[in-house]
Amino acid sequence: MSAVIRNLRAMGTDCSVICYAPADSGQLLADAAEARIELLEDCWSRFRSGSELNRLNHRAGTGPVQCSADLVRLVQAMRAAWEMTGGLFDPTILPSIKAAGYDADFATVIARGAIAASSGSLVVDPSPGMERVIVDEVLGTVDLPAGLGIDPGAIGKGLAADIIVDELMGAGADGVLVNLGGDIVFAGTPGDDPAWILGIEDERVAIDHPDRVIRHLEFEPGIARSAVATSTTLKRVWGNGRHHLIDPRTGDIARGDLVQATVVADMGWRAEAAATAALLMGAGRAPQWLSDHDLVSVLLTSEQILTDDTRIGAPSD
């Protein structure tokens, strides 16, 4: 059994695909995975002017809009994530995040220095939420109310990884891992290795620091699908302490005490939504909420590591 590993740049981030399959089919499956990433980015990206998502946003207020199955699935996941997190994961923060200066691919935003010009206080409002967004799965339509725009944020990457893993496994791969900028989804068996092992890095320390990896997560081979997602306020940072995480309750940049949240779930979009919600809840509320939702997590404040050791066993040295 051979592993085909592809590293690529997509969705504004570093991505990789690892495919375990016999003979040459691993290469073909990896090719298909790359093609699928490109298709999904074309459909969902808010940084591609012609993307189907942008077309949908431009037609807000015009009634139900015919959409592709991929876009309908994304909006369904957005809505489910919004409901699961009690509105803390909110795709309707789009105007706020644009007002904060994150209105283009992040590399572009940094390169042009536009953020420096928007370092004053934001004029923002609480986000409207997904309540009035109507998805008709049967007709394949999405109806956005006038003035509302949606941004999938990182659950787009999580859901993309879910889709690719499921489709490659459906095609017959023995094992697949897809990592889209830290949203990792995997299934099956990792070749001859005894387990899927993932490292959680600590964004508070330098990338070459010996303590950079703070935990290893081990998953038994042969699992149907599992996902690990990390959200942090320590990356995608610009200007005067700004970052990409918007609090929908205020419409302003989030200012919680957690700086990093890693969540394990059955699906990438769910793990990502929960990680985002945990950051917004803060250290006082997030551990209990994650536990209530049967989600394993590793949370970081600026000073300590919080993890649900009672459920996942004490870390071993």
Add this chain to the structure above:
Amino acid sequence: MKTKTNAKRRPSRRSNSTASKIMSAGLATATCVGLVGVIGVRTAQDSAAADSSSATEAQASAVAAATSTDGYTQAELDAYAAQLAAEAQRLTDYRAQLADAALTLQVSAGGNVSVTQPIPSVSKPSVSKPSVSKPAAQAAPKPQPQSTTKSS
């Protein structure tokens, strides 16, 4: 069989009496007035119809140029539909690519492998519990080169 001719003459409609002539002149005048009236009415109707027609055409072109019920022109809606169709075709091509890979895998495996493409559900969470450990000096065997932290 021969065709018989009608031997009876039809009575002449003409009358030579003066009264009849006056009456005829009056009727003719009335008829002319009537015709003029009819022609006048028809001209007016034609004119109105022409106005109405041009108004309808103007209205129709306004619809074509501006809006359907959702504020888009037919051309824009057609372009949108074409875009969706093109994207659907790309997805079809991808599915074919995936099917080729599956077929290659099937052949190399020497068995009958059915190809399915499950759609991820958006409900019913169920989590595989991982074991979590601090990285030891002697790290776990063959860790995957993956980090869960974001890259920008």
